[in-house]
């Protein structure tokens with residue numbers, strides 16, 4: 006009887022040792038799943054992906070009243086949602102001024118930036134960028150009543166020019182339009198309002214966005230002239246030192262691109278904006 010008792014104890018001890026080992030193994034597996042990206046680890050731990058954007062830039066991102074509720078929608082928001090879905094987390098959208106986005110992602114206030122942002126050399130020193138997911142160029146938006154007066158970029162040289170603060174357009178006009186009276190404002194809506202009241206003659210802005218603003222506002226139009234700035238693309242920015250996170254992002258973009266969904270989402274948002282009344 007005593008022998009039997011001892012054997013049982015032995016079995017129990019062996020069993021608990023085995024369980025202990027098992028536990029260590031599964032712990033090790035969990036540890037191994039932690040990536041080398043602090044941002045990605047935080048996103049997974051918090052169960053949310055925080056997107057920083059400047060929601061004044063259709064079709065990339067803008068405010069839309071959906072069933073009486075103010076919602077931030079757009080091409081960038083849809084792509085960010087696909088990234089959040091693939092990570093199995095919730096998407097949280099933070100609207101801020103465009104010129105505070107880079108600092109926000111560097112300090113971890115947001116996890117990534119999608120704001121129709123060009124991966125300029127200057128910004129590449131501060132943050133890491135994904136591949137380009139959309140190509141864009143610059144145009145001049147002018148009052149519709151004056152659109153026929155402009156045929157050449159040089160005509161804008163001495164005028165009152167508006168750009169969004171912190172944008173590639175701001176850097177461009179500062180260098181290329183030294184004779185102009187340049188005004189930079191934090192949000193595009195304010196620039197358009199200023200032009201409507203003759204405080205600005207033209208706004209230099211990304212082409213597709215200008216088309217969207219003009220499509221819902223009959224008082225503004227795109228001048229038939231070429232802004233001498235090379236085409237650029239938009240890319241996602243994240244804090245440096247987050248390779249594993251960047252890889253996740255690239256994988257989602259590649260998949261959306263290959264499946265044709267990227268193009269579909271773009272068109273969906275163009276239609277959504279064009280259909281919404283100001």
Ligand code: ARG
Nearest residue numbers: 059062120121122123172173
């Ligand atoms: N493409 C320009 C840039 O990268 C302007 C982007 C403005 N984006 C915005 N969401 N307002 O500087």
